[in-house]
Amino acid sequence: MLTNDYYDLIVIGGGTAGTLCAIAAARSGLKTAVIERNSWLGGMACGSGLTEMNAAGFQSRPLYHGLEEEIFNQLIESGHGEYHFAVPMSSNKEVKVDRLRYDPEILKVILEEKAVSAGVDIFYDSELTEAEEREDCCRITVRNLYATWNMEASYLADASGNANLIRTLGGDTIKTPEEKQLTSTLMFRISGVDIQKLNEFLNSGQLPSVIREGLSREVLKGKILALTPIPGSRDVSVNATRAQGDYEDSRSCSRSVIQARSQILPILEFIKEQIPGAEEATLSSIAPFFGVRDGRRIHGAYKLTLDDLENMTRFEDSVACGCYPMDIHDPVTNTVIWKVLPGVYHIPYRSLLPVGFHRTLVIGKCLAADKEAFAAIRVMPIMMNVGESAGYLFRLAKERKCCMDELNAEEIREYLDTRYLNN
Incomplete structure (x- = not known):
């Protein structure tokens, strides 16, 4: 058993939320570590095949x-x-969203460079096995293939995306029943596409008829065929496969991955036949991550609701904002249920505070929210915003020598406003 140094903050999970939290904290002077089960930062943004950040803008800005x-x-x-x-x-096609398209391989490099230059200690291929929140500090146990070791910190951040830290600490969480879990996707990447021809087709309004043809042939399993050109390349990411299963049950999830992967080659042949510019396309990669949209959520000091988003409630302790619509990938109808929201909504700090804990924040999509609100706020730019704000607030708590649940709304807003404005 190895023992590592004491940290101000340990972040469990190096996805986009966890990475931005760690960078913000480290740049603010906190000794910070990230525990990440993969060998890269960026989580789903870099490993799921996604190549665009939905709702990165609002009203074309x-x-x-x-x-x-x-x-x-x-x-x-x-x-x-x-x-x-x-x-x-x-x-x-009636639902329109501002997006940032990007190359996930370049994003991997950028995130890692920023984390390292900020002084973040990164522990790749490592996972949490035990955790304890004490009165004056927190203690965790971590393992990789070769060793197990203990780490201590003043504060912990759960950026696992599935409340893994909170469950390990013994906290209660909410899991969506299997039959109601959002449909999952295994994305893939194709190369050798004439991007100009593809864009002309995508702008022509003909894609819905191609989707209907794919459904009638049973090549497509849902009413979606998202083709996203990757900037700086002739590659396109494809979001089209559909599978259903319990993401926490190994047997069920494995069947879902196999089912989704078996759909890829028929979909590719259909794309080559139906989509201008893709006639010579080849399969270049299949995402190593299964795109699970669902996840456990915590019992928090405040549960964010769809009403909050619809009313654009301006919370006194707001720490993040977003504008993505409610987006439920329904497992029963294999359709996407949309609800467009009226503008920029906000997420309160209290939704990051797990009930019963004092030195821990939840900064990923497993924060406290109802199912409908979750279906809107779960996208990456919003979670990145949550993560960055949390990183600064860990610094505030360290300065005040207090627990995370002792910060008040006025000082939260004042502290964040000195660092950045989100509106």
């Missing part, structure tokens, strides 16, 4: 500042990122 703006601008300036505004969703 970039929405976010701070680290997000810094990262997005670096992608754009390098030729590997592009804003696309008011883009129709393939499952419903």
